[in-house]
Amino acid sequence: IRKHIQDMFAKASLERNAGKRKEMLTFIVAGSGFTGIEMAGELLEWKSRLAREYNVDENEVTLKVVEAMGTILNMLDRKQADKAEKYMVKHGMEILKNSPITEVTEDKIILKSGQEIKTRTLIWTCGIQANQDSKEYGLDTARAGRLQTNEFMQAVGKKDVFVVGDMAYFEEEAGKGTPQIVEAAVQTSDTVVKNIIASIENKEMQKFSGKYHGFMVSIGGRYCVANLMGLKLSGFFAMIMKHLVNIHYLFEVNDVHAIYSYLQHEFFTMEDRR
Structure with a gap:
């Protein structure tokens, strides 16, 4: 993705046709979940440096987030x-809500x-x-093809199948x-392990x-929003x-050198006015 975006700026810097140049400098993120919004945020900051490096007028760069629902970041x-x-809107991002994408071609997207x-x-x-194979399991499915479970993480109607x-x-x-996040995956796994053992031991x-x-x-x-165990933060404090969460994670899985490298990268060598 990074190289493709750089290539678009490089080609746009040489393109004289205004229409083609506009296509090259229009970047669309489909979806406004965590991944989509964080991707869009990186593009917001990166566009200024890319415009300077490739001698492109930054005002020609168009960034859009396209979301099928009426709100963003629904979690x-x-x-x-x-x-x-x-x-995001203040810094130049256009957000199109209630705009499902129905078709994608080589040079355009078409909305509903x-x-x-x-x-x-x-x-x-x-x-x-979810993986389309799930349809062949004969199990009850829920939203997006996920497998429906009871409170013990057993597939509905199949007490010997855990999900x-x-x-x-x-x-x-x-x-x-x-939620489809790491914490949920770990916690469902913990529950299932305990319940498999309990079922074997008739407990x-x-x-x-x-x-x-x-x-x-x-x-x-330069900006963040957070909800940490009920504590809602935004901006500087978020x-x-x-950074504290990232350092804590690095401390658990790595060493002091990794933390030093992280701090060096985030506070002393980072570009784009971070």
């Missing part, structure tokens, strides 16, 4: 998500409304369907299935109860928490 509190949207947007770059971060990770769908609250099984530390979304290197 976040609405107030936090709105802050993220306001920040019939609107066509010319582009040479579409970065797809939308939700995906973990992104494929597992269990609603602790009505309408809210297990009472444990109900799944998701306990998540929260969510954090970085929009480039960025501080982001």
Whole structure:
């Protein structure tokens, strides 16, 4: 993706046809979940440096997020998500909501409304369907082909079949299935291991109860929104928490040198006014 974007700027710098140049300098991120918004945030900061490096007028660069639903960052509190949207729009990102993509060609996307947007770059971060093989298992499925489970993470109607990770769908609250994140995958796995052992030993099984530390979304290197165990942050304080979380993770899996390298990269050698 990185090389493709650089290639688009390089080609646009030599292209005299205004229409073709506009296509090359239009970058679209499909989907406004965590991945899509963080990708869009990186593009927001990177575009200025790329424009300078390739002698392209930054005003010709168009960045869009295209979302099928009416809101972005739907796993976040609405107030936090709105802050993220306001920040992105303020810095030049166009966000198209209620705009499902129905067709993609080599040089454009077509929305359900019939609107066509010319582009040479579409970065797809939308939700995906579960593996199509799941249809052949004879198990009850839920949203996006995920496998429906009960509170013990057993496939519905199949007490000897357990489901973990992104494929597992269990609603602790009505309408809210297990999130497809690392913490949920680990916790469903822990529950299943205990319940398999319990079933072998004829003991009472444990109900799944998701306990998540929260969510954090970085929009480039200067802005962040976060919900950490009920503590809602944005801007400077959210960025501080982001770095503390990253350092804590590095401390667990690596050594002091890794932490030093991280701090060096994030605070002393980072470009784009981070």
